[in-house]
Amino acid sequence: MPSFDFLIIGSGTAGLSTALGLSQFGRVAIVSKDRASDSASDWAQGGVAAVMDEDHDSIALHIEDTLGAGMGLCHPDAVRHIIGQGPAAARRLIDWGVPFDRRADGNWHLTREGGHRARRVLHCADTTGHAIESTLLQQVRAHPAIQIAEAHFASDLWLRGDRCAGAWVLAPEDDRPQLWTARAVILASGGAGQLYRHTSNPLVATGDGIALAYRAGAEIANLEFIQFHPTTLYQPGSAPFLLSEALRGEGALLRLPDGSAFLERYDPRAELAPRDIVARAIDAEMKRHRIEYVTLDISHQPGAQVQRHFPAIFAHCRAHGYDLTREPVPVVPAAHYTCGGVVVDVAGRSSIDGLYAAGEVSASGLHGANRLASNSLLECVVGAASIVADLGGRSRLPEKPLPPPAPTSTRSSNALSETAIRTLRQALQTTMWRAAGIIRNDADLRAASANWEEMATRIGDAVQGPRYYQELRNLRLCAALLTRSALLREESRGCHFNSDHPQRREDFAADSIHQRDRPDPFLRPIPGAI
Template sequence: MPAFDFLIIGSGAAGLSTALGLARLGSVGILSKDLAAISASDWAQGGMAAVMDFNQDSITMHVEDTLGAGAGLCHPAAVSRIIRAGPAAAQQLINWGVPFDQQAHGEWHLTREGGHRVRRVLHRADTTGHAIESTLLAQLRQHPEISLMENHFVTDLWLQDGSCQGAWVLGNGSSLPELWTARAVILTSGGAGQLYLHTSNPLVATGDGLALAYRAGAEIANLEFIQFHPTTLYDPDNTPFLLSEALRGEGALLRLPDGRTFLEQYDPRAELAPRDIVARAIDAEMKKNQLAYVTLDISAQPSERIRQHFPAIYAHCLEHGHDLTREPIPVVPAAHYTCGGIVVDQSGRSTVPGLFAAGEVSSTGLHGANRLASNSLLECVVGAASIVEALEGLAKLPEKPDSNLHACPPSTTHDRTIYKDHIETLRHDIQKLMWQSGGIIRNDRDMQQAIERLESMRTRIGDVAGVSRAYQELRNMRQNAEILLRSALFRRESRGCHYNSDHPDTHNNPQDMLSQRDQEQPYARPIPAADADATSARQHP
């Protein structure tokens, strides 16, 4: 039975940062269900928002921009705390060796993205996530106190006396999960973009951590707020490719195929409006004009500047027959970011003792109803530091679980009629259902019908159940889809990136929508006041 002081599930920016921080406090095990570098963090193009130029920017301005994007649902104290920690978080990445771009005289080269009033986004060309991921992975692989296990899938968390003290782990090639124990378990497993037919997320983004925490009894907040990135390359025969919001920050315009711009009709900020507004505008124009796509045009900018600032995007588009420097390129919206997640307090504690969470899988109160561009990598690094500080500050860590205990794995239905193509068909059915019923524009009838279909799938999925990764991902996706739709249906308003055409107005009393295993339906809770704790998660020692 493998045992660690700290067990981290997920190997994106949040997981790697947490592991590097905790390594001085004890032994660290970090699990990745695939190769460690395959994560949404690695795919991030834009950068990390942090106040680095106090002559042109301020903490107050960054806080105000974040609150503005969050559509009234941000937790003000959490926003202030995380934004204030931004410069130190950026410096930590720099100390670890992340090579952010600099100007000729050594100043940081900062970009501006939608919703930001000034340039404040640190970046490495247009592959910032890869620069962070590869740098932190290199540091982690050299650390003697950190054990990285790739191709290990967590099927369920393990609770002992009400506290999370480990997880059931399906190793590469294993047929049954094995219990791995720890004094504290940290979920850093990312979001759930793969719930949707069109997504900018990698295949691993099936929301496993959300499902694990929900089954363990943790509160899940605001899962209905799925951010749809306005611009992915339209290429029906290939995986969607994200076109960074920084393109619009650097002058790219969205156009209809006949060349007309249209965003100014929806928001005075036009191309620099927050993502939810831009994505809905594109969706509306596509439906109104019966279009398969709109276009993104940066060809008016100097070609050398485009190639230098967006080398990966330029190369990818050129490979697929589109020259950014010469012509508009076809784009469509796609599911991009999970704004809600596991409810955590300012130290990353969930409502289950012993279970922590950071990054996209968590709900800190930072993003509210719509994430401000490039605040996600910031939340990853700040969240990791908060967990490290909390565990370091405990007078005494919980004792290590008894290594001689005889725990039994959760019951599983063994393969009788399991076929890979059957699982893939059900997965695709969920993705189509979510795109149609839980996508950019929703309505009550479609969501209710989708919930009924998901309920009927529960038995079908059980009938083909095994302990393979493919099945476990399907199990988690079905569960997350139902949580999301129930929460969306229960929220009888439109706010941020949740738009219900049956309830287009926004209420004056912003409330979080909570889901928990032992509750029959979602329940609402007012967001905390500006001087309250960063979240409403219950405190645990």
């Protein structure tokens, strides 16, 4: 039975940053269900939002922009903590070797994205996430105190009494899990974009950490707030490719296929409005005109500048027959970011002793009802540092747990073929896109919610079984929690828009909370909410 000081589930920016920090205090294991580099972090294009130019920006302004995007559901203490730590987090990445772009005068090249009132996004051309992920992964692989277990899947957490002390882990080609124990367990497994038929997320984003935490009894908050990115390249039959919001920050314009503008009818900020507004505007125009896409046009900007700032996007578009520097390209919205997740405090502690969470899997209070662009990678690095400070600041780490003699789970699964499981997964994604997508309504949400209960009976709930089964198990649970939260929130706010309740209601200025031992989700007021 493997035993470590710290067990981290997930190998994106949050997991790798946490591992590097905790390695000074003991042995660290990272469980990665695929290759360690396969993460949403690696796919991130935009950058890291941090105040690096105090002549034209300030911590106070970044806080105001974050609170504005969050539509009254941000936790002010969390926002102040994470945004305040932004410059230090950026310097930490720089010290680790991340090669952020500089201007000709040697200062940082900062870009601006929707919802930001200043240029504050550090980036590495348009592949910032890959630059961060590859830099951190190189350091992690070389560290003697850190072990990465690729192609391993955590199917359930293990609690010793009321404390999380490990996880049941499936090795490659093995359907029966082995218990891995640790003094503390850190969830860094990313979001749940694969709930949807159209998503910018990698295949690994199946809500695993959220499901693990819920089954263990941790609180889950605000899953109804799924951010839909306004602009992915429209290419039927192919995986969506994200066209970074930084394109609009650098002057790209959204238009109907006939060239006419539409965004100013929805928000005076037009292309620089927050993502939820832009995505809903595109969705509404597509339905109104019965069109399959709108266009994004940056051809009026200098071609050399476009190629220099967005080399990966330019190359991908060229490979699919479009020249960013000469013509508009077709775009559609797609599920992009899970704003809710495992409830944590400013130290990264969940409601279960010994269980921490960082990054997209967490609900830190930073994002509220809608994430501000490029605050996500920032949250990963600051969240990791907070966990390291909490565990490292203790006078004594928790004792290593003594394991039970055998798995404690007696839950069963129904024998379904891999083909049947994949068919069910596709059906789930189609239903979620229709019922819990950009624009929702009560009838569709109720029908979907009933469907998830029926699916639970059909697939069972077992700690053992192959990865494709475990992923569907987790997706089904996340779908059920999300639709129930969406039904509870009888208003429209941020990423959540319900056509039966189109107005924002102040009596819903609260977190929606799920907890395993409570039959229904409930609303909880946010201390000091603005």
